[in-house]
Amino acid sequence: MLPDLIMDRARKMNCFFLNRHRLDSCKPLIIEDFQVGLITPEVMRQLQEFPDVFVCSEASVQLHPSLNDYKTRSTAVEQVLNQLRKNDVFITLRGWRDECYEVRADISEPSLMRMERAATCLFGIRQFGVDINGYVNHPELGLSLWMQRRSQSKPRWGGKLDNVVGGGLSVGFTVEETAHKEAMEEAGIPEYILKNLQPVGNVMIFFESERGLSPNTEFVYDLEFPVDFVPENQDGEVESFHLVPIKDVLPIVLSDEFKTTSLPVVLDFLVRHGVIDTESDPELGLLSELLHIPLGYFYRRATLGAGPGVPPPPLLPPPLVACMQPAADAEPEDK
Amino acid sequence: MLPDLIMDRARKMNCFFLNRHRLDSCKPLIIEDFQVGLITPEVMRQLQEFPDVFVCSEASVQLHPSLNDYKTRSTAVEQVLNQLRKNDVFITLRGWRDECYEVRADISEPSLMRMERAATCLFGIRQFGVDINGYVNHPELGLSLWMQRRSQSKPRWGGKLDNVVGGGLSVGFTVEETAHKEAMEEAGIPEYILKNLQPVGNVMIFFESERGLSPNTEFVYDLEFPVDFVPENQDGEVESFHLVPIKDVLPIVLSDEFKTTSLPVVLDFLVRHGVIDTESDPELGLLSELLHIPLGYFYRRATLGAGPGVPPPPLLPPPLVACMQPAADAEPEDK
Numbered sequence: 001m002l003p004d005l006i007m008d009r010a011r012k013m014n015c016f017f018l019n020r021h022r023l024d025s026c027k028p029l030i031i032e033d034f035q036v037g038l039i040t041p042e043v044m045r046q047l048q049e050f051p052d053v054f055v056c057s058e059a060s061v062q063l064h065p066s067l068n069d070y071k072t073r074s075t076a077v078e079q080v081l082n083q084l085r086k087n088d089v090f091i092t093l094r095g096w097r098d099e100c101y102e103v104r105a106d107i108s109e110p111s112l113m114r115m116e117r118a119a120t121c122l123f124g125i126r127q128f129g130v131d132i133n134g135y136v137n138h139p140e141l142g143l144s145l146w147m148q149r150r151s152q153s154k155p156r157w158g159g160k161l162d163n164v165v166g167g168g169l170s171v172g173f174t175v176e177e178t179a180h181k182e183a184m185e186e187a188g189i190p191e192y193i194l195k196n197l198q199p200v201g202n203v204m205i206f207f208e209s210e211r212g213l214s215p216n217t218e219f220v221y222d223l224e225f226p227v228d229f230v231p232e233n234q235d236g237e238v239e240s241f242h243l244v245p246i247k248d249v250l251p252i253v254l255s256d257e258f259k260t261t262s263l264p265v266v267l268d269f270l271v272r273h274g275v276i277d278t279e280s281d282p283e284l285g286l287l288s289e290l291l292h293i294p295l296g297y298f299y300r301r302a303t304l305g306a307g308p309g310v311p312p313p314p315l316l317p318p319p320l321v322a323c324m325q326p327a328a329d330a331e332p333e334d335k
Numbered sequence: 336m337l338p339d340l341i342m343d344r345a346r347k348m349n350c351f352f353l354n355r356h357r358l359d360s361c362k363p364l365i366i367e368d369f370q371v372g373l374i375t376p377e378v379m380r381q382l383q384e385f386p387d388v389f390v391c392s393e394a395s396v397q398l399h400p401s402l403n404d405y406k407t408r409s410t411a412v413e414q415v416l417n418q419l420r421k422n423d424v425f426i427t428l429r430g431w432r433d434e435c436y437e438v439r440a441d442i443s444e445p446s447l448m449r450m451e452r453a454a455t456c457l458f459g460i461r462q463f464g465v466d467i468n469g470y471v472n473h474p475e476l477g478l479s480l481w482m483q484r485r486s487q488s489k490p491r492w493g494g495k496l497d498n499v500v501g502g503g504l505s506v507g508f509t510v511e512e513t514a515h516k517e518a519m520e521e522a523g524i525p526e527y528i529l530k531n532l533q534p535v536g537n538v539m540i541f542f543e544s545e546r547g548l549s550p551n552t553e554f555v556y557d558l559e560f561p562v563d564f565v566p567e568n569q570d571g572e573v574e575s576f577h578l579v580p581i582k583d584v585l586p587i588v589l590s591d592e593f594k595t596t597s598l599p600v601v602l603d604f605l606v607r608h609g610v611i612d613t614e615s616d617p618e619l620g621l622l623s624e625l626l627h628i629p630l631g632y633f634y635r636r637a638t639l640g641a642g643p644g645v646p647p648p649p650l651l652p653p654p655l656v657a658c659m660q661p662a663a664d665a666e667p668e669d670k
Binding site: 106107108174175176198199200201202203204217219268271272273274277278279282283284285286288289291292293294295296 | 441442443509510511533534535536537538539552554603606607608609612613614617618619620621623624626627628629630631
C-alpha cells in the first residue's frame, strides 16, 4: 500500500513533467541566449497585450531585445506584473510577497533579471530552495525527524506539516547563506549545531498547480540535532515543532497533512537512510528518477554546448515526454 | 578544474542520452506490451535477416508474436545470437560470457526472456547492478574509500580501478542477494560486517560505446568497514585492494585509471557525503540529473499508465533530447 502511495505522490509532484500534452503546448521564454522559463497558452494570451516587453511568436516568447540589462528588464516586467495584478487575471498574483527571485537558466548561470516571487510560477521560472533534514538518534525513539507545522497565516500551505527548515533563495543570498538564515529564523538553530550541516545533494521536481509551474530544485542538507535540542521559531512563520520516529514518517508525509512540494526532500532522506529500499519498494529506480527530474532538458544553458567557445545547440521546443503518465486524480495544490 | 572534469565525465557516461541524433535514429524493441530495448540502425540491419524472430518496421522492432513465452523467446534469440557470433559482425559478442541477464522494462516488471550478458548492449536492454561503497573512518587518514584493481584478465575494463564490490544482476538473483554474493566473492566480506550494509538509493546512466548501449541502473550500498579489515579476493577477478583517503578519491576516479561506468556510484557517494557540494561545484544540480537519467522515458512500463487497470500510453518513438549535449571528445570505452 505505502509503495503505491509513494509512487502516486511522486507522480503528483511531477504532474507537469509527466503531462506531455501540457508540456507540448508551452513555449520557451528566452532572454539573451538562455531559455529561462516556460509559458503556458493562458499566460501567453495575457503577455501578448504587452508587445513592448514580450515578443510572442510561434516558436517562443522573448523578452524584447531593447530590454538589454538586468535593471531594465526587471523594471519593465514588474510594470507588466503590476498591471496583471490590478486586472486580477491570475490567482497567484494575489499572493504578492514583495520578495524577489533571480531569473536564470540554472544556479550556475548568470542572473538575467529579478522577479517577484509570486510571479515566477506564471513564467515557469526555475525556483531554487534549501531544505534541512533535522534528525536525532534518539535513545528511546531511535532515528527520528523533526518537522514543523507551518503557521496558519502563511500565504501558501498554511497549517501544513513541513520540513524542519526550508526556504527559497531570494536575491542576494547563496545556497549556504540561505540555509544558515532559514535555520536561524525558522528553528533558532545555533551556530554550534549548524557547523555540522552536511550537504547531501539535491532533488528536482516539476509540479503544476492552478497557480502555475513549479520547476523546483531543492539543495538538501542533513543535520543531526543533539537529543536535548528543541527547535524554536523566531519569525512567526512556524506554529509548532514535532519529533517524529522514523517509522511514522512515511504515513505522515504521504498524507494531506504534509506540504506536497516538500515531500521529495523527505523521500530522498528515507532512500539515503535505507528506509525505502528496493526490497520494500521495487519501484525505487523510478522513484529516483522522479526525485531528480532533468530540468536541464527544459532550461537550455550555453555551457551545455559541446565545450567552451562552442555555441549552444539551437533552441528547440521542449522535448516530448512520451512514456510516463501522471496520476489520473491530480489534485489542486492547496487542498 | 575538477568541477569541469566532473561534468565532462558525467556527460561522457551519458553520451547516448545526450546525443539526440543517435537517439532519434533508434527504434524501440517491443515484447508483449513492453518496450524492453532500443535498436540502433546498425543492429537493425542484422536483425532484418531473421524475420521469424524479429519483426522490423518503421515504428519498432518486435519480437515475433509466435514467440509467446519466456523459454521460446530465450531459445529463439539465442539461436540468432549464435549465428551473429559465428558471422563475427559485432565486437561485443566476442566477449561471450555464458551468463544470462533478465530482459524486462524495469526491475519491478516481469522478466520476458533471458539473454546472454554480452549481447544485452546490442539490444539496449536495461542492465541492473549492485555496487558497495566500502568506507572507513580511519583514525589517521580520515574518511577513506576502499577500491579494487580489476584483474588484468577480466574481459572488460581489465586492470582498471573500480569500486570495492560491484556486479550485475544475473538470472535468479535479487538485488540484495547479488550484493551479498559479490561482497563475498570479490572482497571476502564476512556476514558480521555485511549486516551493516546500508541501501542508499540508485544511480542511472545511459552510455554508448563501440560495443553498444548501456542503460545502467546501479543499486548502491554504503558499508562501513572496521579499521583493521582488509578485503581479500576469493574468485580471482581482483588483482589488489587500495584504501584511498577521501581527498585523493576525485583525482583518481576522474582519471583514465578508473572504470568509466563505475564512476556515477563514486560521484553519488561524494555528493551524499558532502565532498562535492554546491559551493565547490555550482553545477551540482546538473550533475544530479546526469547521475539519475530518466530511463523510464525510454523503457515503457504498463504500470506507468494512469492507474491500475488503465492501459499504458500508446507506444511512441523515444523522446527528443533537445538541450543537453555530450562532451565533444567522447572517447572509446576501453581506452
